[in-house]
Amino acid sequence: MIAIAFLAVAMLQQSSPSTSESASNSPSDSTDAALEMAVSPVDLSSTFVGRQVCSECHEDNFHMHGKSGHASTFVSTRDSDVAKKFVGKTLDAGEPYGLLTYSMDENGLRVARVDDPSDQSFPLQYALGSGHNAVTFFSLISDAADDTIGIEHRVSWFASDDHFGLTPGQIGTSSTTLANCFGNSVHDEHMRACVDCHTTSANIVDQNIVDLIPNVNCEKCHGPGGEHVRQARLSNNPPPFSVGRDDWNAESELQLCGECHRLPIDFPPKQLREYPALMARFQPVGMLRSKCYLESSGQFQCTTCHNPHQASTAKSMEAYVNDCVQCHQENTSDHVVCPVSPQEGCIECHMPPMRFEQGMTFHDHYIRVHPED
Secondary structure, eight states: OOOOOSHHHHHHHHHOSTTHHHHOTTTHHHHHHTSSSSSSSSSSOOOOHHHHHHTTTTTTHEEEHHTTTGGGGGEEEOHHHHHHHTTTOOOOOOOTTTTTEEEEEEEEEEEEEOOTTOEEEEEEEEESOOOOSSEEEEEEOOOSSOEEEEEESEEEETTTTTEEEEEETOTTTTOOTTTTTTTEOHHHHHHHHHOOOOOOOOEEEEEEEEEEEESHHHHHHHOOOOHHHHHHOOOOOOOOOOTOTTOHHHHHHHHHHHHOOOOGGGOOOOHHHHOOGGGGGGHHHTTTTTTTHHHTTOOOOOGTTTTTSSOOSSSSHHHHHHHHHHHOOTOOSSSSOOSSOOOSOOOHSSSOOEOOGGGGGOOOOOOSSOOOO
16 A cells, blocks of 8 residues: 655645545444335345444354454544544654654644645545554545545554554655655555455545445455345344355455455565565465465365454464464374474464564464574
8 A cells, every 4th residue: 555646735624534434434224224124125235234233143253353453444533543643743754754743633634744834734534554563544635637646644653662653665765746745655446455455345536435334344355234134134044144155165265355465466476486574464475375275275264263353363372373283183194293393383483473664563474494494
């Protein structure tokens, strides 16, 4: 996710995130009325009901999801606790951008350059990221051609030690426009992906987001639940919903998770061959080159180890090790058994945590004997 240009800051001072955001935060109100009808003219198969409605039957998953990073990936800066940390701060954006100061108005967070004699400020509209690693601000503006572009702010907040620092990927970049002083530009499908991968539903229209359902909620992966809920309320034994597809398999799951967590197709061949350390940020890429996947006949998948409704950190290291041991049994010949430590230490040896810019940490999902081992 990366961003770019500037047309008129003065116009943006009057703008704010679309009011459809607040209307979409609770999509269940209007949906419930429709669901009470035995026959409805509305196409409920494409109707979002909201995670609160899902909790009627899936209470455990609802509560697990609420504590996960997926439940807090997108919010207006006016409602962001992280954005409030920036207010009144003066932070260094690095050369050649200098110092930035932050303030809050009724529309959200704003940023200005200390050495700008015009004292113009720039709106930081949205806070993206769960906060487990970091939160970065994102804005939509129009460029000189009146096209919508995104600006990924140059300074982010990092959870490792509650500090501010340069956004990953923005160290050493240069500015071509006034907007670039505040962050890198993101265009077209990359701009849409920034928004899509942090929301359940969102459409960019000019410099606004409409039909917004923030965060990665139930219906991001399972699809709109209107018809499923209608049938569930009419029947004591409703058909299973899952992801709404009969042909769902391990490959389907990889494509779904990889849409945002990245797949090999998203990277140049040279980078895939060399597999630099930064690739550990993109878990499916590493997993797909692991023997655990390659020799599993397509059965090894994300949910082999992860509950998609639960924060990955909520599961203990012992439980993850047990996932490894369940396959790599000492009394079978189906899987290689570690000759060094067959019952413990699997993760720290074969999926070690990799430390990145600003203290962010990701476990390497290229499961292997590491060269240094």
